[in-house]
Amino acid sequence: MINVYQPTLGKEELESLEKVFESNWLGKGKRVIEFEEKYAEHIKSSKDLVLTTNCCSEGLFSSMHLLDIKSGDEVILPTLSFVGAGNAVCACGAKMVLCDVDPRTLNARAEDIEKCITPRTKAILLLHYGGIPCEMDEIMALAKEHNIKVIEDAAAGVCSTYKGKAVGTIGDIGMWSFDAMKILVCGDGAMLHFNSQELRRKADRWLYFGLETKSGYENSVAQKWWEFDISCFGHRAIMNDITAAMALEQLKKLPMFMEKRAAVHEYYNEKLKELTWLDLPLQLPDYVTTSYYFYFIQVKNGKRDQLAKFLRENGIYTTYRYYPLHRVPGYGVTGNFPNADYAADCTLCLPMHQSLEAADTRFIVEKIEEFGNKYC
Numbered sequence: 001m002i003n004v005y006q007p008t009l010g011k012e013e014l015e016s017l018e019k020v021f022e023s024n025w026l027g028k029g030k031r032v033i034e035f036e037e038k039y040a041e042h043i044k045s046s047k048d049l050v051l052t053t054n055c056c057s058e059g060l061f062s063s064m065h066l067l068d069i070k071s072g073d074e075v076i077l078p079t080l081s082f083v084g085a086g087n088a089v090c091a092c093g094a095k096m097v098l099c100d101v102d103p104r105t106l107n108a109r110a111e112d113i114e115k116c117i118t119p120r121t122k123a124i125l126l127l128h129y130g131g132i133p134c135e136m137d138e139i140m141a142l143a144k145e146h147n148i149k150v151i152e153d154a155a156a157g158v159c160s161t162y163k164g165k166a167v168g169t170i171g172d173i174g175m176w177s178f179d180a181m182k183i184l185v186c187g188d189g190a191m192l193h194f195n196s197q198e199l200r201r202k203a204d205r206w207l208y209f210g211l212e213t214k215s216g217y218e219n220s221v222a223q224k225w226w227e228f229d230i231s232c233f234g235h236r237a238i239m240n241d242i243t244a245a246m247a248l249e250q251l252k253k254l255p256m257f258m259e260k261r262a263a264v265h266e267y268y269n270e271k272l273k274e275l276t277w278l279d280l281p282l283q284l285p286d287y288v289t290t291s292y293y294f295y296f297i298q299v300k301n302g303k304r305d306q307l308a309k310f311l312r313e314n315g316i317y318t319t320y321r322y323y324p325l326h327r328v329p330g331y332g333v334t335g336n337f338p339n340a341d342y343a344a345d346c347t348l349c350l351p352m353h354q355s356l357e358a359a360d361t362r363f364i365v366e367k368i369e370e371f372g373n374k375y376c
């Protein structure tokens with residue numbers, strides 16, 4: 001089976017793990033700190049504005065607490081959002097307000113968000129679909145006008161930029177995921193970005209029991225280092241030196257990963273453009289860069305599911321992301337989302353990862369062509 005996503009790990013990661021074993025320090029330590037510093041450089045920000053955590057979903061949940069979002073507040077998010085985003089909003093007692101998206105980019109636009117704003121709107125939880133940046137200038141202007149916080153789920157936007165700024169660094173809080181199916185992977189892990197050092201300090205405490213001072217070695221108090229105070233009833237959601245060691249190696253490989261993904265993207269574009277029953281990803285404006293996380297096609301003739309099944313029977317695994325939250329009965333939120341419905345019913349994500357061989361992509365294209373000849 002050709003996987004739709006898969007990680008690329010090598011001896012560099014293994015060797016870095018060996019060094020962690022030798023150091024005998026597995027917890028949050030110097031490798032985590034180094035990863036925060038290097039990642040801050042990568043996104044052209046400061047180490048004083050970033051913080052690691054154990055996963056991006058934790059970041060979504062924590063952002064609700066950090067921005068004081070509670071019962072009675074409303075949070076706007078695209079109905080095509082990651083399930084963890086929906087859960088984060090609902091779990092804190094806030095009202096989940098869903099907005100529609102652009103039918104071709106699957107990103108929420110300022111016009112979609114504006115329709116949902118009420119005096120109770122506290123935040124917008126944006127998703128950069130497949131690593132393609134949302135139109136941030138318009139969205140930030142809207143947020144400013146209405147005094148609304150912006151949270152960026154840039155989980156898959158590890159190399160995505162908007163007008164020279166890394167996505168995830170534009171809103172109040174942003175986050176990237178390094179879970180097993182992302183681009184930069186370390187098993188589980190995430191980076192958070194804050195628009196102020198004060199917010200970062202609040203997050204630092206929240207993600208470690210609300211402790212005012214760190215215990216053990218990190219505590220400079222000479223006596224009775226076991227005493228402590230807390231500022232809030234925080235979580236324990238930190239990265240460790242094992243995952244950070246892998247993440248550091250993966251970070252170095254990002255340019256190579258991007259090159260490979262861009263090549264696959266171009267190949268699909270070139271080969272599939274003749275197929276009139278498909279819409280291919282839109283050409284991006286020249287002021288953005290993407291991370292090529294998804295390569296998604298849109299099947300215009302209602303045969304998306306049939307195509308997915310045909311490909312799977314031929315050993316090619318595809319998927320669709322993200323299942324609309326307005327169709328999830330558990331959320332109990334309904335409404336009219338024509339663009340999201342269109343996108344959810346015709347979009348298919350093709351295999352996209354660094355280990356795809358030329359023979360794989362050729363085979364995938366051939367099978368799509370074969371499907372077209374037979375059924376379209």
Ligand SMILES: *Cc1c(COP(=O)(O)O)cnc(C)c1O
Pocket residue numbers: 054055056057058082084127153155156177178179188189190
């Ligand atoms: C993967 C993903 C997440 C969650 O990341 P984890 O690190 O697995 O918790 C959140 N949002 C989006 C868009 C994702 O793709």
